[in-house]
Every structure is written in structure tokens, then in C-alpha cells.
Amino acid sequence: MIEVRDLTKTYGRVHAVQDVTFTASPGRVTGLVGLNGSGKSTTLRILLGLSRATRGAALINGKRYRDLRHPLRQVGAVLEQGLAHPGQTGYSHLVTQALLSGTSRDRVKELLDFVGLDAAASKRTGDYSLGMRQRLSVATALLGEPDVLVLDEAANGLDPAGMAWLRGVLRRHAADGGTVLISSHLLNDLEQVADDVVIIGQGRVLHTGRLDALIGGTRLRVRCGDPARLWAAFEHYGATVAADGQVLLVSGLTAENVGDLALHLQVPLYELVTETTHLEDVFLSLAEAP
Numbered sequence: 001m002i003e004v005r006d007l008t009k010t011y012g013r014v015h016a017v018q019d020v021t022f023t024a025s026p027g028r029v030t031g032l033v034g035l036n037g038s039g040k041s042t043t044l045r046i047l048l049g050l051s052r053a054t055r056g057a058a059l060i061n062g063k064r065y066r067d068l069r070h071p072l073r074q075v076g077a078v079l080e081q082g083l084a085h086p087g088q089t090g091y092s093h094l095v096t097q098a099l100l101s102g103t104s105r106d107r108v109k110e111l112l113d114f115v116g117l118d119a120a121a122s123k124r125t126g127d128y129s130l131g132m133r134q135r136l137s138v139a140t141a142l143l144g145e146p147d148v149l150v151l152d153e154a155a156n157g158l159d160p161a162g163m164a165w166l167r168g169v170l171r172r173h174a175a176d177g178g179t180v181l182i183s184s185h186l187l188n189d190l191e192q193v194a195d196d197v198v199i200i201g202q203g204r205v206l207h208t209g210r211l212d213a214l215i216g217g218t219r220l221r222v223r224c225g226d227p228a229r230l231w232a233a234f235e236h237y238g239a240t241v242a243a244d245g246q247v248l249l250v251s252g253l254t255a256e257n258v259g260d261l262a263l264h265l266q267v268p269l270y271e272l273v274t275e276t277t278h279l280e281d282v283f284l285s286l287a288e289a290p
């Protein structure tokens with residue numbers, strides 16, 4: 001379980017995060033999304049004891065990272081920078097980390113196989129591709145069999161097969177009762193794995209909740225000969241209307257309603273498409289709202 005409460009971090013006059021509050025629950029994958037510079041890494045770094053909060057708290061299983069008795073057995077982290085020394089082989093990196101967390105060498109072999117790096121285990125990590133380094137980071141995070149996993153942009157550099165593999169790892173971890181918190185700007189990928197989302201913008205939480213309550217709704221894309229006239233008519237019948245250039249985006253009416261109204265008003269329709277709302281749509285409307 002991860003609990004972030006009223007978390008605030010300031011660097012001089014910059015509020016990197018401000019009053020950030022959310023929970024990542026066991027058995028669920030929670031996605032942390034935000035534009036560049038919105039405060040994701042700051043939040044995760046404080047959670048992992050790499051930076052101090054100015055105010056508020058970020059707790060793992062009820063404790064701050066520095067108060068955990070066996071941190072490597074309670075939380076596994078995949079951070080953007082990666083931790084392996086470029087001169088070390090994948091195998092020796094994992095053995096060193098295993099010693100630190102009191103894990104057996106057998107587990108190292110098992111994990112190398114699990115993350116698909118057994119054939120590259122004796123290569124220097126400096127010669128690894130970005131995707132291979134990410135797989136090594138995942139293996140390192142899983143070494144101590146922690147119940148909490150924290151990942152910062154872990155899908156970066158993975159090819160589509162690697163991304164599908166990582167989603168499987170995270171889903172299985174949650175299905176086994178673990179807690180997963182992952183930051184990502186790959187929203188289509190995140191949509192396939194997250195149960196809950198926390199959306200942050202300019203250091204503040206814009207939305208937090210179940211992903212299935214946020215997406216999956218429908219709206220209509222309407223391209224027509226007289227957008228202003230149809231816009232007014234749609235609003236008259238209770239629809240919510242927005243514009244994407246010359247195209248109207250309409251929620252709250254069916255395609256039949258729109259077709260009938262256009263016919264009645266003698267406005268030619270050039271395009272009428274039903275779209276499903278995705279995380280990216282919701283995210284952009286929240287992140288770009290004034």
C-alpha cells in the first residue's frame with residue numbers, strides 16, 4: 001500500500017509538487033500521469049527516500065522509506081537513470097544487489113531468465129540496449145520479492161513485445177496482491193495495464209480514481225456545412241459541444257439524434273463518427289484546461 005498525503009516539495013520558488021494526495025492500493029496497478037515537469041519524478045523520489053519532502057508524507061506500508069526495516073524486501077524500484085555500473089555484467093550487477101537484499105544466487109538466475117536476459121547475462125551492461133537496461137532494472141526491483149513496486153517511465157525504450165511483457169509482469173504482481181505504482185507518458189500503453197490513475201499537472205493532483213470510470217464513454221465527431229448552427233442546436237438539446245478545428249465534438253446525443261437534427265435544419269453532414277474516450281483524451285482535456 002502506498003499513501004501520499006499533502007505532499008509538497010519546493011525548490012526555491014519552484015513548487016515541484018503541491019499538496020499531492022493519493023493512494024495506490026494492493027492488488028491494483030496505479031498509473032501516475034502528467035506532462036513533463038508536472039512533478040511525477042519528484043513524487044516518486046520522495047516516496048523512495050531519495051529526496052526529502054518540504055511538507056506532507058509519502059508512505060510505503062504505513063512508513064516512510066527510511067523507516068522501513070527491510071526496504072529492499074518491501075519495495076522494488078525502477079528509476080529512469082537505472083543503477084547498473086556500465087562495466088559490470090548483468091549477472092554481477094544482480095549478484096551484488098542480491099547480496100545487499102539477502103537474496104540467493106538461485107533467484108538471480110531465475111530472474112535473468114524471467115526478464116529474458118539469460119543469454120546476455122555475461123555482457124557488460126554498458127553494451128546493453130535501453131530496453132535491456134530496463135529489463136535489468138525490473139529484475140533488480142523484483143530481487144527481494146517486494147510487495148510494492150514503483151516504476152518511473154519503465155516502458156521507455158521497450159519495443160512493443162517488451163511493453164506487452166512488462167504489462168504482464170505488472171498485472172501478475174497486482175494479481176498476487178502486490179501494489180504497483182507506475183509513472184508513464186505512454187498513455188495508450190498505460191491504459192492497457194492500469195486499474196487506477198492519478199493525473200497531475202503543475203505539481204497538483206487534477207484527478208484520481210478508477211480508470212474504467214474515466215474512459216470508455218463515447219462522443220461524436222461531426223463535420224458539417226454550418227458548424228455554428230449545429231453547435232447551437234446540439235446545445236439546445238442538452239449536448240456538451242467542443243471544437244477540434246472545424247470538427248464538432250459532441251457528447252450527450254446519439255448519432256441518430258445528430259443525423260435527424262442536421263436533416264431538419266438542412267445542414268449537410270460530411271462526417272459523423274462515434275469515438276470512444278481514451279485516457280489520452282481525458283488527460284489532455286484536464287492538462288490543458290485553464
Ligand SMILES: Nc1ncnc2c1ncn2[C@@H]1O[C@H](COP(=O)(O)OP(=O)(O)OP(=O)(O)O)[C@@H](O)[C@H]1O
Nearest residue numbers: 011014015016034035036037038039040041042043
Ligand atoms: N533538483 C531540482 N532543483 C530545482 N528544480 C527541480 C529539481 N527537480 C525538479 N525540479 C522542478 O520541479 C518540477 C517537477 O519536476 P519533475 O522532474 O518531478 O517532473 P516530471 O513530471 O517527472 O517531469 P518529466 O516527465 O519531464 O520527467 C519541474 O519544474 C522541475 O524543473
